[in-house]
Amino acid sequence: MLTSSLSPSSTQLVIDVLDLVLTQKKPLDRAYSLQFSGMTLQPSEQGRITLVVGDILRRLNLYCYLSDVKSEEVARLGTRLLNTWHLFHQLPLPKMQYSLSIDEADLAKRIEIAKADLVLWDGCPEWLDTLGSKQLGDKWPQERAALYQAAKRFLRTNTLKTTPDELIKTLAKEQVTTLQVAGVETALEVTSDSALFRTKAFKLGLFEQQDAGSQLVAAALDAKPGMRVIDACAGAGGKTLSISAQMEGKGRLLAMDVEQWKLDNLKQRARRAGAHNVETRIIASSKTIKRLKLTADRVLLDVPCSGLGVLKRNPDTKWRDAAERLPVLVELQKHILQSYSRMVKVGGMLVYATCSILPEENRDQVDAFLAANVHFEFIEDETISPAETGFDGFYLAKLKRIAEV
Structure with missing residues (x-):
């Protein structure tokens, strides 16, 4: 303050x-x-x-x-x-x-x-308190209180170019103080009031600013060097770049989105990060997805959502039309999960993710998908709680394709 x-x-x-x-x-x-x-x-x-x-x-x-x-x-x-x-x-x-x-x-x-x-x-606005109480019950007051706190600043170490220990030392030379984050291997918490994007370390691509919870979502994909991986809702590409580092820059990483300007930004970030295995592709129609049927070892679906897990970082969401948009978003999530899951090959893994903590957008969607798609099996899921972690709120579920249909 x-x-x-x-x-x-x-x-x-x-x-x-x-x-x-x-x-x-x-x-x-x-x-x-x-x-x-x-x-x-x-x-x-x-x-x-x-x-x-x-x-x-x-x-x-x-x-x-x-x-x-x-x-x-x-x-x-x-x-x-x-x-x-x-x-x-x-x-x-x-x-x-x-x-x-x-x-x-x-x-x-x-x-x-x-x-x-x-x-x-x-x-907390009344609509959000009603929604949170209905979906999270006794857990909601704790989450509600956590979501009015200021967001911490986290960095993701770009392991294509450095290590967390080396980055801490490099940033210290530029008067940026950081601490390693327990449980998140690549994450550093910034504890000084520093202009991060003016540092030489940033210009050299040694780090990206990314919430520690978001880093956990990308890590859940468990992408390996040489794999064919698709980040199908890539946006500006924070998770894409994290996945590239997991792959050690080896293999094919396809970043897709429906908005070209986001992919253009991603290209610039990928060049700075040295993430040379990133390829971008606009989703022009459903044919773009059909052409990639059964081709990917890993698919990340970080779907559009209410954003109610990241209110610390995007507080204006509280005062918008999120309540009215939620049913539309739920239908869109259902469509993306059903359609884009076709890109996962047999034996491959799909990670469904949101930046929401609402079951309606999370486990409920996964359960409905699995009931209609017996050729996928559930591996595990996790809700990253702002109250429990101090991170932004996210959900992720790992699903494995066990047959073509």
Whole structure:
């Protein structure tokens, strides 16, 4: 958390980013891009801005209640929201030319009332609390509380170029302090406030920023050198690059997605990482999948999902239409699992994964698939719990093809 108040200009940037997200419905990363583009902010100040925005969005309903400001009023009443935030965190009020005052006695009363309402205190919207309680039962309050915490920063060591021990030493020379993460061989936790992407180590491709839980999903594929592997929902390719390192750059690794711009970004990242066995392919139609029938030793299906396991990192998801989108996403997941599983050859393994902790998107999907596809057998599954690990939340299930049909 901050140890000093925001500058007036930074306070305005926070308000502008929040307005883009809450009023204009821009994704948070897009809002940052629009606000920071063309500016010459110091990395430290940009980091302070993103810290405050992230904390407010993780418990938006709490801060709105404490300040008596509705989310759609941020552009007009944002100074009151920011003043409340500063007082809540026992920081001096920022010096702004135009600033709405705060009744500190009223704020103290509101804080005591909020403490008695754990759902509000955890920054959880009603729809999400209802959904989480229904699907996770007694486990939900613990997960709910974990999901309003700030996300830790993790790196994945690129073992094509270095080792975790060597990377720790290399980063230390650039004033980046890291610790190895128990249970995740390639992961380092960043414990210093450092501009990672400006380091020489990053430019040399020695690491990627990737949550430790995400690294566990990629590791579950157990890809070996010389295999034919398909990452069928590759996106920008964080897991693809992890898989390439598992394969020691040997064999064929096909990264697929329906959006070309993501694959273009992946190509750039693969060049920096020295992941020379990565090939990208756009999924233009169902024929793209049919042509690869029974060809892959391993297939990773990191399917589109609600993202409710990664709310620490993407807190704006809480305040979007996730509840309305969930049934559509569940149907899409079912379709992808049924269709894309055809690429796994007999004896090969499929890993189905999401960044959700909801059974509806996870084990329920796997059980329904296995009931309809007796030529696959269940190996094991795992839910990576934010509450238990401190990582982002993920699910993975390993399935083996035992016959063609």
